[in-house]
Amino acid sequence: MAEPAKIAEVIEAGTAQFAAQCYELYGLPPLGSLVRTGDTYGIVAGAATSSLEPGRRPIARGRDEATEEAVYQSSPQLSKLLRSEFAAAVVGYQDGDARRQYLPPYPARIHGFVYLCQPDEVREFSRSFGFLNILLNASLPVPAGELIAAALRRMSRAHDDPRAFLVAAGKELANLLSADFITLKNILGRLQ
Amino acid sequence: MTARLGIVTAASLEKGVDVRLDSPVSVEDMVVGRYVTIEGRQRRFFGMITDVSLGVTDPHLAVSPPDVADPFIAEVLTGTSTFGTIHVTPMLTIGGDAETVLEGPQPVKTIPAHFSAVNLAAEGDMDLVFGEEDKQRFNIGNPLDMETKLCLDLEEFVKRSNGIFGKSGTGKTFLTRILLIGMLQKSKAVNLIFDMHNEYGWSGTREGGPPVKGLKQLFGSRVAVFTLDEESSRRRKVSTDFVVKIGFDEITPEDIAILRATLNLTELAVEAAYQLRKSLGKDWLRQVLQRSDEELEELLKESSIHESSFQSLKRGLGTIGRLGFVVPEAHEDTVKHILDCLDRGLNVVLEFGRYREIAAYLLVANMLSRRIYARYQQRMEEAIAADKEAMKPRPLVITIEEAHKFLNPEVAGKTIFGTIAREMRKYNVSLLVIDQRPSGIDEEVMSQLGTKITCLLDNEKDIDSVLAGVSGKSELKSVLARLAPKQQALIFGHAVPMPVAFQPREYGSAQSYKSFLDAGPDAAGQAEKDIEELWG
Numbered sequence: 129m130a131e132p133a134k135i136a137e138v139i140e141a142g143t144a145q146f147a148a149q150c151y152e153l154y155g156l157p158p159l160g161s162l163v164r165t166g167d168t169y170g171i172v173a174g175a176a177t178s179s180l181e182p183g184r185r186p187i188a189r190g191r192d193e194a195t196e197e198a199v200y201q202s203s204p205q206l207s208k209l210l211r212s213e214f215a216a217a218v219v220g221y222q223d224g225d226a227r228r229q230y231l232p233p234y235p236a237r238i239h240g241f242v243y244l245c246q247p248d249e250v251r252e253f254s255r256s257f258g259f260l261n262i263l264l265n266a267s268l269p270v271p272a273g274e275l276i277a278a279a280l281r282r283m284s285r286a287h288d289d290p291r292a293f294l295v296a297a298g299k300e301l302a303n304l305l306s307a308d309f310i311t312l313k314n315i316l317g318r319l320q
Numbered sequence: 321m322t323a324r325l326g327i328v329t330a331a332s333l334e335k336g337v338d339v340r341l342d343s344p345v346s347v348e349d350m351v352v353g354r355y356v357t358i359e360g361r362q363r364r365f366f367g368m369i370t371d372v373s374l375g376v377t378d379p380h381l382a383v384s385p386p387d388v389a390d391p392f393i394a395e396v397l398t399g400t401s402t403f404g405t406i407h408v409t410p411m412l413t414i415g416g417d418a419e420t421v422l423e424g425p426q427p428v429k430t431i432p433a434h435f436s437a438v439n440l441a442a443e444g445d446m447d448l449v450f451g452e453e454d455k456q457r458f459n460i461g462n463p464l465d466m467e468t469k470l471c472l473d474l475e476e477f478v479k480r481s482n483g484i485f486g487k488s489g490t491g492k493t494f495l496t497r498i499l500l501i502g503m504l505q506k507s508k509a510v511n512l513i514f515d516m517h518n519e520y521g522w523s524g525t526r527e528g529g530p531p532v533k534g535l536k537q538l539f540g541s542r543v544a545v546f547t548l549d550e551e552s553s554r555r556r557k558v559s560t561d562f563v564v565k566i567g568f569d570e571i572t573p574e575d576i577a578i579l580r581a582t583l584n585l586t587e588l589a590v591e592a593a594y595q596l597r598k599s600l601g602k603d604w605l606r607q608v609l610q611r612s613d614e615e616l617e618e619l620l621k622e623s624s625i626h627e628s629s630f631q632s633l634k635r636g637l638g639t640i641g642r643l644g645f646v647v648p649e650a651h652e653d654t655v656k657h658i659l660d661c662l663d664r665g666l667n668v669v670l671e672f673g674r675y676r677e678i679a680a681y682l683l684v685a686n687m688l689s690r691r692i693y694a695r696y697q698q699r700m701e702e703a704i705a706a707d708k709e710a711m712k713p714r715p716l717v718i719t720i721e722e723a724h725k726f727l728n729p730e731v732a733g734k735t736i737f738g739t740i741a742r743e744m745r746k747y748n749v750s751l752l753v754i755d756q757r758p759s760g761i762d763e764e765v766m767s768q769l770g771t772k773i774t775c776l777l778d779n780e781k782d783i784d785s786v787l788a789g790v791s792g793k794s795e796l797k798s799v800l801a802r803l804a805p806k807q808q809a810l811i812f813g814h815a816v817p818m819p820v821a822f823q824p825r826e827y828g829s830a831q832s833y834k835s836f837l838d839a840g841p842d843a844a845g846q847a848e849k850d851i852e853e854l855w856g
């Protein structure tokens with residue numbers, strides 16, 4: 129498996145979550161995608177683009193420009209003043225040959241490179257559904273149901289039979305949410 | 321449909337086992353009455369599905385139902401948030417412990433552990449439980465909705481008295497014929513059948529169809545037909561072996577006693593019969609019927625018999641005297657003829673011809689059986705005293721219909737049949753009782769019946785009396801209530817390891833006769849010959 133290009137770097141790391149800054153402005157991985165830094169796997173759980181310097185908010189610049197693109201072209205320094213960051217919920221780690229779907233013993237390292245997992249790796253990872261339980265119980269920047277639905281939709285594309293994958297995942301969720309049919313119904317409604 | 325159904329989620333020996341169905345298993349494939357096996361940790365259990373239900377994990381589901389028109393949602397929820405459950409009544413352990421290995425299926429005494437896998441019973445398990453046809457096992461039909469044969473160990477069956485029940489037209493007579501054929505082929509017992517409606521000997525009626533063959537047509541060399549009504553037999557073109565006549569002197573006050581209700585006699589009238597017998601001797605009946613009124617008056621004066629009791633008795637005896645087969649003097653000894661046949665291994669069917677009134681049936685069946693039984697008793701005692709197995713008479717099974725007339729609480733103590741039922745084959749005689757009103761039969765007699773086979777019953781009292789004392793009564797009750805109105809039955813008791821609802825074999829087609837003939841021990845040769853004779 130060729131190592132995919134790195135997309136970001138860890139700038140804040142906890143046991144259950146890490147934050148990473150993208151190398152490219154707007155070079156964000158999509159919500160719900162599986163990323164990896166070192167041995168740690170995370171699912172992109174929220175992202176933001178903001179000013180590099182805390183407290184200094186960008187100002188509106190486009191009054192005289194014809195297109196949004198032109199705004200960036202006439203102020204090239206902008207891409208240096210803004211940054212795109214994302215938060216990832218930790219959903220597992222590589223433990224020697226074994227892939228664990230529970231929290232790792234140590235958090236990821238600061239400045240660790242972050243890679244967007246490729247379909248092969250996604251398929252491998254999503255053979256088991258332990259991560260669903262982690263996501264259901266994590267405190268996240270976005271509603272857990274939204275995130276789970278996004279993650280499963282993305283993962284399903286890495287499988288030969290996306291529907292069968294979603295049905296299996298749905299059944300796992302139904303078991304996890306056996307006492308909370310309303311949440312289950314909301315997630316299932318967002319899976320297709 | 322997969323063989324695996326689900327897992328055990330709860331169980332109690334008393335209430336049975338709850339099984340949660342796996343998601344690929346459709347509730348609608350689960351039919352009450354199906355057999356399943358449960359793979360416990362140490363034992364295998366054999367049981368029957370007795371209920372099917374639907375469950376939800378969250379009551380919200382029922383309040384705001386999901387969009388099941390969406391196949392994805394429906395698929396996800398089936399077997400997870402919504403699931404099917406079945407209730408299984410475990411009946412037997414069929415493997416795992418030493419006892420079942422050595423002695424075959426045993427009644428359950430424990431329950432399977434949590435999450436034991438539950439499977440549809442496989443062919444091999446069924447054979448283990450329901451038996452395969454062999455030297456003494458006879459195929460009586462199929463468990464409901466199943467291909468497997470239900471085979472009855474007839475050598476076991478005839479060790480006790482047995483009963484066949486069901487309301488009118490449910491198939492008792494057809495079932496009895498099948499069992500008689502079975503006994504004839506697979507047990508050492510011989511049969512004596514009191515055939516009230518002329519259905520067993522030569523041919524029998526069939527609703528909406530041509531008559532069916534009786535035993536004599538199928539097993540000519542092993543069946544003797546006796547008749548009380550030569551004329552009727554001749555008219556029906558039945559070749560009979562013996563015409564039965566009953567002499568006045570053969571009838572005793574005991575015979576009159578059991579006819580009390582039927583002949584509408586008072587207690588005192590019956591009492592009078594005993595007194596007359598005492599003072600007049602063996603000839604009492606002839607004298608009462610033939611002497612002139614003056615002579616009788618004379619007689620009464622000497623005794624303490626009340627005039628009204630005597631008149632009541634005389635009226636009753638008149639009814640008996642008018643029966644065509646009752647004659648002042650019988651020239652041949654019917655009992656001896658019957659015993660001769662039985663000793664030669666012949667099965668005897670006694671046709672009643674036109675004498676379908678219950679009085680005739682009660683009188684003849686009770687009287688002949690009493691005397692035959694006495695002979696059996698004597699010979700058994702002699703054999704035991706001499707310690708010679710070979711001297712014992714052949715086991716005898718006596719078939720009677722309308723059994724409640726012989727075995728109701730009032731007369732069960734007085735008729736010979738009450739004695740036979742209670743003595744449990746002590747003298748090598750047992751009963752096959754057929755009845756549509758089992759609640760009329762004395763409780764104690766019912767409890768002595770080894771194996772009971774019942775077709776549909778709809779009277780609550782009858783159902784209760786048939787199922788009295790069986791474990792799992794309430795489940796069986798619901799099985800019984802769901803039997804088809806014809807040709808379906810429930811069997812339980814001594815000769816089967818567990819209660820089984822089944823469909824008796826078809827009786828009446830050329831194919832069915834052939835398969836019955838084929839089942840015999842000397843099948844090959846004899847059957848071929850018989851078939852050739854039968855339909856060229």
Ligand SMILES: Nc1ncnc2c1ncn2[C@@H]1O[C@H](COP(=O)(O)OP(=O)(O)OP(=O)(O)O)[C@@H](O)[C@H]1O
Nearest residue numbers: 488489490491492493494526527807824825826827
């Ligand atoms: N095993 C069978 N094979 C074929 N037909 C059967 C069978 N059992 C029952 N039937 C059908 O059901 C009808 C009634 O059966 P049967 O005469 O045995 O009822 P029964 O219970 O003896 O009735 P009753 O109480 O009136 O004597 C038969 O005439 C026949 O048509």
Ligand SMILES: [Mg+2]
Nearest residue numbers: 489492493494
């Ligand atoms: Mg009948």
